[in-house]
Amino acid sequence: MKNKFGALALCLLTIGTVRAEDAPTPAQVFEKRILPIFKSPNPSSCTQCHLAAVDLKNYILPSHEKTFLSLRDQGLIDLDNPEKSKILQLIQMGESDKSPAALINAKVRQTEYEAFAEWIKSGARDPKLRNAPKLEPSERAAPKRPVEVIRHDREDRLLESFTNTVWAxxxxxxxxxxxxxxxxxxxxxEFGDRVAWMKADGPEATLSYLRSSKLINVNDPEMSTLLRKPLGAVKHGGGVKFAPGDQGYKAFREFIDDYAKTVRDQYAKADDLPNRDGPERFGTDAWLKISNTPPAWADRLVQVNVYAWDANKSDWRTEPIASTDRVVWGKGKLWQHSLTLLAAKGSEQAKAWDAGKPALPGGKYLVKVYMESKGRPAKDWKAVLGPDDYAGQTELESSWPEGYGKMTEVDAAKVRK
Ligand code: HEC
Ligand code: HEC
Incomplete structure (x- = not known):
């Protein structure tokens, strides 16, 4: 009995040894499967979600040994459970995504996964690689961008930004x-399909269309047709829809500038990233109209902030719940525009408007009016109207019905300082 088992063990051992010897070395696997990924001009599967700042190639070095140690030293290889290595998890990130883009990417991802899985397994078996001394941190291969930039430069973040700017x-x-x-x-x-750039399917479809169109100029964002048409800087079938530096222009410009910097990988450090502390914005078809505007307001940019009543404090809230702006029609003594609702990021209010239809509840509201008197936004699109531009305020009661034909109206004579 004893002998029999001994012979069997010996036999298994022999098979094992033969197999290991026959299997390609880590260097061979690297040469055959990893280097082609490193050298390929084609995008890696990471680009499905990461627009810039990180790529699988960032983790590869020309030398197989250094690549292995670099991944090992960064905790991206699990020597004892190679199949649980973090680098494999990164490659697998797209697996749960079932969008059409993900399915197109599936083959690339599978090739990457199988290559890394085989190479890591063979490397983890090699005592020389396992036990080699650490690389100098400067010798490691890793993305150059800090984690904040990697987080920012993602598809889902871009859609979030688009929703809060252009879409709002x-x-x-x-x-x-x-x-x-x-x-x-x-x-x-009259003009062809190009006029239908805002897609019925919503923000994601519209963003995807705009990215594939020529309406955004990533090399010179300011010159984007998406800005120049509504500004009236080039002939626009819809007439002038933006004043330089108004809320519409600001939102579109913020998005286009950020998009251009993102896809061109121009954010080097966390401090370069745009500040996103402002409120979330929600577009509505509820209109406010100020009639009989005084001559001093004629053809100037007027902004209105709307404040809700806080019953607990028995006072107006300090942050506006809605805002909008537009140039006054001087000849008609008229100012009117649809409201954009505002809610602090991550607040209950923002969540409710995200999930359902954004609308203001009926009730009493305070309306503060600002009139641009110094032409600043035209010179500097980032300039905002402030206390210097304050033109007065008034209270009103409204159920905020929707539609161009059902505007909430105030007489400018009631707007007082
Ligand atoms: C399906 C989309 C998707 C794909 C494909 C994808 N990632 Fe990610 N990646 C994400 C998301 C989402 C996060 C944030 C994850 C989190 O916060 O838990 C992330 C985070 C990361 C991080 C960490 C940054 C941080 O927030 O700490 C790195 C590094 C990273 N990915 C690298 C890669 C690499 C390399 C690839 C390709 C091999 C890849 N990713 C493929 C979506 C993806
Ligand atoms: C009253 C209708 C109307 C409104 C409102 C309007 N547009 Fe237009 N827009 C048109 C018409 C008509 C055309 C096609 C003729 C042309 O190119 O100017 C057009 C063309 C465009 C184009 C060119 C599309 C292409 O692919 O060639 C862009 C970009 C554009 N508009 C942006 C805007 C933006 C941004 C707004 C809102 C801030 C806006 N428009 C509001 C009527 C309108």
Missing amino acids: MRFRCMGCHTEGSVENQKYVK
């Missing part, structure tokens, strides 16, 4: 530009 301001354009609307069909007949 869509009511300034959607009447004519939403694919399939009555107005839009009329314009499509």
Whole structure:
């Protein structure tokens, strides 16, 4: 009995040894499977979600040994459970995503995964690699960008930014530009499908269309047609829809600038990233109208902030719940525009408006009016109206019905300092 088992053990041992000897060495696997990924001009599977700042190639060095040690020293290889290595988890990140982009990427990802899995397994068996001394940190291969930038430069973050900027301001354009609307069909007949750039499927589809169009100029964001048309800087079938530096322009410009910097990998450090502390914005079709505007306001940019009543404090809230701005129609003594609702990031209010239809509850509100008197936003699009521009305030009661034909109206005579 004893002998029999001994012979069996010996036999298994022999098979094992033969197999290990026959198996390609880590260096051979690296040469055959990892180097082609490193040298390939094609994008890695990471680009499905990471627009810039990180790529699988960032983790590879020309030498197989150094690549292994670099990953090992960064904790991306698990020597005892190679299949649980963190680098494999990064490659697998796209696995749960079932979008069309992910499915296109699936083959690339599988090739990367199998290559790394085989190479890591063979390296983890090699005592020389396992026990080699640590590399100098400067010798490691890792993304150059800090983690804040890696987090920022993602597809899902870009969509979030788009939703809070361009999409929140869509009511300034959607009447004519939403694919399939009555107005839009009329314009499509005259000018072609390009007028339907705002997609009926929502922000993601619109963003994806805009990215594939020529309307955004990533090399010179300010010159983007998406800004120049509504500014009236080039002929626009819809007329002038932006004043330089108004809320619509600011939101579109913020998005385009950020998008351009992201895809061009121009954020080097966390401090370069745009400040996103402002409130979340939600577009609505609730309109406010100020009639009989005084001559001093004629053809100037007027901004209105709307404040809700805080019953607990028995006072107006300190932060506006809505805002909008537009140039006054001097000849008609009229100012009117649709409201953009505002809620602190991550607040209960923001969550509710995210999940349902953003709307203001009926009740009493304070309206503060600001009139741009110094032409600053035209010179510096980032300039905001402040206390210097304060033109007065008034209270009103409204249920904020939606639609161009159902505006909440105030007489400018009631707006007092
Ligand atoms: C399906 C989308 C997707 C794919 C594909 C993807 N990632 Fe990620 N990645 C994410 C998300 C989302 C996060 C944030 C994860 C979190 O916070 O838990 C992230 C985080 C990271 C981080 C960590 C940064 C941090 O927030 O701490 C690194 C590094 C990273 N990914 C690298 C890669 C590499 C390398 C690839 C390709 C091999 C890749 N990713 C593929 C979506 C993806
Ligand atoms: C009253 C209708 C109307 C409104 C409102 C309107 N537009 Fe237009 N827009 C048009 C028409 C008509 C065209 C096609 C003729 C042209 O190119 O100027 C057009 C064309 C465009 C184009 C060129 C599309 C392409 O692919 O060639 C852009 C970009 C654009 N508009 C942006 C905007 C933005 C941004 C807004 C909102 C801030 C807006 N428009 C509001 C009517 C409108």
